[in-house]
Amino acid sequence: MSPETLLLRQVHPSFVQNGRPTSQVFRPTPKDEDKLSVYDGDKISPEASWTHYTNVLAFKSVGVLAVSLTEVQGQELPVIAEGVPFLEHCSVDFTGLTKTDVDKKAKQLASYAVTRGWLFQRTA
């Protein structure tokens, strides 16, 4: 991974209103155990990650947003390239942070991602 590596995040349909994603997209959900799942953009394209997420894992996604490794590390969040349960899988680790800190970092990451724009969007 390089500083420019993009970490790809799938966006649930209920997390978008009138084209605007919620900052919750970059906040780990309770099932994530403080680890935000992303795809390593060096290993898979945004469209291929969406296809994998919706077809192989059978989850819902309306598209793909991304933050760079530099942006994540700028928030002092470690990135773990686990490679499991699939090769391209990585986690952004929010372990040990207070809810306020999680919210702050999630908002900042969402802002970077929204500025970058959608890397892939499902066609209607």
Next chain:
Amino acid sequence: MKQEFFNPTLEGERFQDHTVPLELFKDFSALQEMLIEVAKWEFRKSHPNRERIPRNFTSGLDLHLEAVGEGSAILKISLVFASLFPTSNLSYFEQAKTDIVDAVAAVEAGRAPSLPPRYLNYFDRFGRGLRSGESISFQNGEGKATLTPETRQQLMRYAETKEWTEEAVLRVRVPEADKGRNSFEMELNDGSKLSGNLSDLYRDAVLQAFHNYKSGTDEYLLVQGILRKDRDGHFRGFESIEHATPLDPQDVTLRLEELAALQNGWLDGTGVAPNKDALPKLARLFDTSFDSDLPLPFLYPTPEGGLQAEWNLGNWSVTLEIELEHLGAAYHALDLKTGASDELTLSLDSPAEWARLNGILTNLEKQNVEEHQIES
């Protein structure tokens, strides 16, 4: 000559300044008509051998609003006579008043009203202007009888009409518009359809919504008017449409209706569905308590079964995480440029806390406008 006759108390947000909206006067006009007809009925009961009501039974007799007093809003309604002395028929009007108040008290207590169904039909118009949470109370002996949208609905069930009307505001899309027939079709979110007349007053808005149908943008209309309902509460159509205007794409009620459709497990197997019973109250609170000069929030479900309202106000990313059961809310704002942040907890059940939220957001909005002015 006049005589104090009714002192109904109007309760609800619209009456807090001891004023009464003019549109509610239509309701009291219907009350006067009901009073006269019930008084005639009382006369006929007392004179079973008379075929006709005396010619001068109601002549020179009128209900007048004399004053609006404090106590939310207390109306002083007097019976005014053209003559110097009260008419000899006054007792029938007194009895009619008792009959009407008794009918309201009966349904409140879960009993059938003794007033014949044809007179209960007047409740189609008397009480129609009441909104959710509003009421009209009448003195009833030592207690009171209170007409609310719910008790009015009960009264209409005992009336002999197959349909009744209600003032309604609906959020609709327009799948069809026919300029030739001067009509259009409205589609509600549950898929049901209603038809309406294409008036010049709102023709442009309707045709624009028709043009945008299923485009995903600017396709909704806010339609306000008198809606006919059948005895099962199903919409039958609009009797009249007063306003039809394009709906704000971030309309809170519409968004909450969408979110009410979520089921448990909505987030790929996890995710608690928002409590559907709590959503209409939150929609009403946004409607009545959120400053209309501020931008409407984006609204999203949270995995825990709550909602998150979000605003982008300049550099500020603002969120309000709402817990639906007790309407507690966690406010958090982050300045994305400087990293400065602010947080507090609020109760959305309290008007004072809404005022506080409005004040905070207004300040951020002003800051945003000032920064734009400096930059330009």
